[in-house]
Amino acid sequence: MRRLFRRLVISAAAFCAMQAMAAETSPVPDTLVQRIAACTSCHGEHGEGGSNGFNPRLAGKPAGYLHRQMQDFQRGLRHYPIMEYTVGPLTDDFMREIAEYFSAQDVPYALHDVPATSPAAMARGEQLATKGDSARAIPPCMACHGPNLTGVQPDIPGLVGLPYDYISAQLGSWRTNTRNTVAPDCMKTIVSRLSDADISAVSAWLAQRPVPENAHAEPEGSLTPPLRCGVLGGGT
């Protein structure tokens, strides 16, 4: 009996030791998700976006758009220190692979708070997004970002489900020259025609808008943008 007990104890100890060794030496998963911990820790494992207003959702955004943003950070056209630092040492192929990963993710949208906005400002925001302001040569957001503002493959991002803080910060950054891209930069042209109040209004309207049931980007070629844009291959 004592022998049996001893044997049991020894085999249990050996089992525990093996378990511990397995935990210590378990191989690192050879997956893209494991490799891009630097991305997912802020943007979420499926690119669902951070809980604050500034780590945007990446899931489902067109791959060409996401790839372009990484290239722009790397080339110093778009400025955001931690992003410039993070994508700095990556090869173009790897950035493309990362872009495709996040683009293929399909996860529910989070809801974000919208700051108190007057009905007049909300109406102005809706006008800018849906009809534009021809007197100031401002095309509507929908002219490029799609009739449901869900973006167009492969280069135009959707504007749905984004927090107010993120949208207004991006519009502001075109103004302060911290977000640039290949010329001609049509978003820069458009933003130069917006007033401060316009930026708040359109950001609030976009942020409060419910996410449509089908939030996927429109197919390639389904829209003809009203401006010539470098990011859409209209560069010189």
Place this chain on the structure above:
Amino acid sequence: MKRFLRVFAAFALVCTAWTASADDLVARGHYLTLAGDCDSCHTARNGQSFAGGHVVPTPFGAVTAPNLTPDRETGLGGWTADDFYHAMHSGKGHDGTSLYPAFPFTSYTKVTRADTDAIFAYLKSLPPVKLAHTEPALRWPYSMRSLMGSWRLLYFDEGEYQPDPKQSASWNRGAYLVQGLGHCNECHAPRNTFGAMITDPFVAGGLVPVQNWYAPDLSMGPNGGLSGWTEADVVALLKTGRSRKGTAFGPMADVVIRSTQHLNDSDLAAMATYLKSLPERAPPRQHESAADAADLAKTGQKVYADQCAGCHAADGRGKGDAYPPLDGNSSVVEPTGINAIRIVLSGGFAPGTAGNPRPYSMPPFSQTLSDDDAAAVVTYIRQAWSNKAASVSPNDVRAYRSIPGG
């Protein structure tokens, strides 16, 4: 007629041979510019290759790297091979002015005439780009170029590399690359008040001015920064950006991406052979730790278990090829603690190279760890296992919160 044909054939042969050797020269020059990491400074971010415009920050002010393309007005179009050698070897410009040592002629002086000629031939083969030069924006009194005369007398030791006949050909090749084109000592050594690099001891580690990353000691001997590394580890790091013993990051990641990954195996092995022969270092002075260092490390141990041990392992040995060991890691125990602080705050990818095109990465902890917790975990990893480095304080962490890439 036959005679004419024969002469023609001979002429054609000579021509082909001449073109082929000119092509060889250009190709060799291109390789040497990679070894010298020339385009890191002479190409602006998003700019055209070798057209200059990149601003090199120095403690004395900004120096903009000039245009090296053969444009006649703004580049090297009017330069001769002699002019170019003079710049590389003596640190003098086309018009005889003294160049500022942001251009590392202090190291390039070791490069042979044959190699500078090859580099010049390569630069001449580039498409000319018109991009006017920006004068250095140095603070007074450094803006007075005449001061360079005394500086050169004190700190510039002109002269090509002299092979050591007692050493192997590989050792000499390695020494030539490390001391000359590789200009390793320009970062891996401290600089004095006047910005001159310390050359004795050689590549013994230093803080990169303005960029504020610590370039560790490169001795592989006892007490050296790379103590415990094999020559194969050094080659792996230079070729792929990672090794069994550590991963390149910060400015070194850029060096691997733009320069060393493109060097051939025999040159990398030669550099490792030379580094292996560097003398052992004196045991480090026991750094003073803060009075509350023991408490900090205790908190840090908990943070480490929660946040870090999953990848770097409880025993600090890292995991496979993906996550480097922290025990004995030169960047963890370097004298300042800056590297570990910055990596904890900013995380980041290992360099993407041909040998490691899909690197693993570390999350940035700037948004999740407070200054206190980051200081605690850095103090812990600097004092755990076999590591014996000084503690860091929350104030040290605060200084690096807002500058990820630097």
